[in-house]
Amino acid sequence: MDKFDVASSQKYDVYASRLLPKEEYFVGGHRSCQGCGEALAVRWVCKAIGKDAVIAHATGCMEIVSSGFPQTAWVQPWIHVAFENTAAVASGLEAGYKILARKGKLSGNPPKVVAMGGDGGTTDIGLQALSGAMERGHNFTYICWDNEAYMNTGIQRSSSTPYGAMTTTSPPGKRSIGQPTWKKNMMAIAVAHGIPYVATACPSYLFDLYFKVKRAVETPGPAYIHILSVCPTGWRSATDLTVRLGRLAVETGVFPLYEVVNGRYHLTIDIPELRPVKDYLKLQGRFRHLREPEIEFIQRQVLAHYDLLLKKCEAPYPEFPPLSQTEEGE
Amino acid sequence: MEEVGLLINGIYLKVPQGYTLLQAAQQLGVDIPTLCYHPELPSEGNCRLCVVEIGEHPRTRLVNSCTYPVEPGLNVQTHSEKVLQARRITLELLLARAPKAKLIQELAAEMGIHESRFKSEDPYELCILCGLCVRTCREIVGVSAISMANRTPGKLVTTPFLEPSDACIGCGSCAFVCPTEVIPYIEKDGKRIIWGREFELVRCNICGNYIAPMAQLEHWAKLTGEPVEHYFVCRDCR
Numbered sequence: 001m002d003k004f005d006v007a008s009s010q011k012y013d014v015y016a017s018r019l020l021p022k023e024e025y026f027v028g029g030h031r032s033c034q035g036c037g038e039a040l041a042v043r044w045v046c047k048a049i050g051k052d053a054v055i056a057h058a059t060g061c062m063e064i065v066s067s068g069f070p071q072t073a074w075v076q077p078w079i080h081v082a083f084e085n086t087a088a089v090a091s092g093l094e095a096g097y098k099i100l101a102r103k104g105k106l107s108g109n110p111p112k113v114v115a116m117g118g119d120g121g122t123t124d125i126g127l128q129a130l131s132g133a134m135e136r137g138h139n140f141t142y143i144c145w146d147n148e149a150y151m152n153t154g155i156q157r158s159s160s161t162p163y164g165a166m167t168t169t170s171p172p173g174k175r176s177i178g179q180p181t182w183k184k185n186m187m188a189i190a191v192a193h194g195i196p197y198v199a200t201a202c203p204s205y206l207f208d209l210y211f212k213v214k215r216a217v218e219t220p221g222p223a224y225i226h227i228l229s230v231c232p233t234g235w236r237s238a239t240d241l242t243v244r245l246g247r248l249a250v251e252t253g254v255f256p257l258y259e260v261v262n263g264r265y266h267l268t269i270d271i272p273e274l275r276p277v278k279d280y281l282k283l284q285g286r287f288r289h290l291r292e293p294e295i296e297f298i299q300r301q302v303l304a305h306y307d308l309l310l311k312k313c314e315a316p317y318p319e320f321p322p323l324s325q326t327e328e329g330e
Numbered sequence: 331m332e333e334v335g336l337l338i339n340g341i342y343l344k345v346p347q348g349y350t351l352l353q354a355a356q357q358l359g360v361d362i363p364t365l366c367y368h369p370e371l372p373s374e375g376n377c378r379l380c381v382v383e384i385g386e387h388p389r390t391r392l393v394n395s396c397t398y399p400v401e402p403g404l405n406v407q408t409h410s411e412k413v414l415q416a417r418r419i420t421l422e423l424l425l426a427r428a429p430k431a432k433l434i435q436e437l438a439a440e441m442g443i444h445e446s447r448f449k450s451e452d453p454y455e456l457c458i459l460c461g462l463c464v465r466t467c468r469e470i471v472g473v474s475a476i477s478m479a480n481r482t483p484g485k486l487v488t489t490p491f492l493e494p495s496d497a498c499i500g501c502g503s504c505a506f507v508c509p510t511e512v513i514p515y516i517e518k519d520g521k522r523i524i525w526g527r528e529f530e531l532v533r534c535n536i537c538g539n540y541i542a543p544m545a546q547l548e549h550w551a552k553l554t555g556e557p558v559e560h561y562f563v564c565r566d567c568r
Contacts, residue, residue: 012502015501018370273538
């Protein structure tokens with residue numbers, strides 16, 4: 001998918017969206033909340049993956065709402081696995097198809113193997129299985145739906161919850177400002193494994209998301225995509241603001257959209273002027289208790305993180321030496 | 331809706347009248363390779379890769395499945411020897427035309443073709459003249475800024491008289507739909523360059539982020555009947 005490099009994907013505007021595929025792989029009738037950003041992301045990720053795929057999905061919001069027995073919203077073959085072993089199941093699937101192909105029992109291309117999980121199933125519980133699978137170099141794609149807390153069990157904090165956010169296990173009060181730690185940088189962890197493709201995406205930038213998933217699935221070897229999915233229930237925001245909140249997260253620099261191809265950082269949505277973080281925070285009830293000093297602290301931190309990212313994008317050499325000898329020099 | 335029964339690869343199925351053979355085959359799950367077909371656009375039958383064999387044994391013929399409507403009792407073969415032979419030759423010709431196009435190389439390799447017997451005119455050509463961009467500009471965007479020019483040896487997709495076109499609104503849909511990624515579409519520092527024309531991007535009056543080229547905002551204003559100033563504020567500030 002070189003198309004992605006030719007034009008920054010948000011700029012296809014209104015007309016190209018009518019040319020995207022119409023087949024649905026994540027069908028309606030599931031029980032996600034009103035305004036769920038995750039369901040929107042799942043729908044478009046499944047469209048980008050296409051029909052020849054097997055999905056291993058961790059326990060989490062999307063599993064709860066879409067696969068209550070005896071119904072399912074998934075059209076592709078879909079395996080529900082526990083929190084901790086999503087990536088392990090995906091690597092088993094990939095190895096299985098490899099063996100079948102070697103024995104001559106599989107005609108044509110093997111199906112794409114995709115693992116999916118929420119932020120809890122990725123950054124907390126499933127991290128060691130994911131780390132192992134990425135390190136072993138299985139040809140699979142891991143997609144993380146990041147709604148920044150354990151939403152389906154009742155908004156408990158995870159390591160992906162941003163600084164200052166109110167959750168039921170990090171309540172703000174006299175001696176607490178909510179989540180006391182900064183959000184875990186899962187992207188850097190994935191990049192540190194030396195895998196060929198890592199990216200962040202957000203369903204508010206549809207073409208960006210679509211091309212990134214397509215590219216991740218086509219990449220031989222492990223690929224990791226971190227998708228910010230707005231959760232009106234847990235973020236205490238209005239349900240009609242889902243798409244806008246996703247865009248504001250990008251425009252304020254809280255969640256920059258970039259990709260790391262063979263260790264090279266590349267900003268895919270380049271915002272000419274960052275908005276103040278306040279625009280993003282004030283729409284969410286989970287940040288309602290924050291006062292000026294805390295907001296200023298968040299603003300400083302966000303800008304520092306963004307600057308660091310820009311520096312990484314300008315770095316003349318990749319983050320890690322490329323594994324393959326055939327990588328084209330730039 | 332009235333339904334038509336026909337046989338595809340010996341399997342009987344019923345599809346609504348007005349379906350093309352390609353749509354019927356896709357409904358059955360039969361995979362027919364195509365390059366110029368898009369479900370949202372009218373079919374023109376340019377690439378000739380989707381040919382199928384129709385008719386009873388001694389009197390069969392090859393037709394384009396993307397333009398041929400279903401007929402009652404029609405016997406269709408999608409992967410017979412005659413069809414595969416025709417597809418291989420088409421692919422060889424396409425490979426001679428656009429030897430560097432990755433999509434063509436992959437399709438050809440799937441059919442067992444690794445090099446073409448025909449002479450290549452331009453080894454760096456990428457365009458396969460599928461016409462998707464032209465149809466997109468006409469049907470989806472509705473401005474017809476690009477079209478096919480000249481007859482076969484010199485045929486190309488271009489703006490009128492090879493000059494930057496005033497009709498183009500710089501939406502980039504043609505670059506999006508292009509299967510071989512041949513349309514150069516660059517966006518940098520608030521400028522967008524496509525089809526030789528440079529578009530200055532309008533900035534949002536409130537937040538200062540780029541929205542779209544002026545020509546596109548004027549096109550929206552014309553379609554909706556709103557004053558063009560309505561679009562000078564981006565969707566997040568509106």
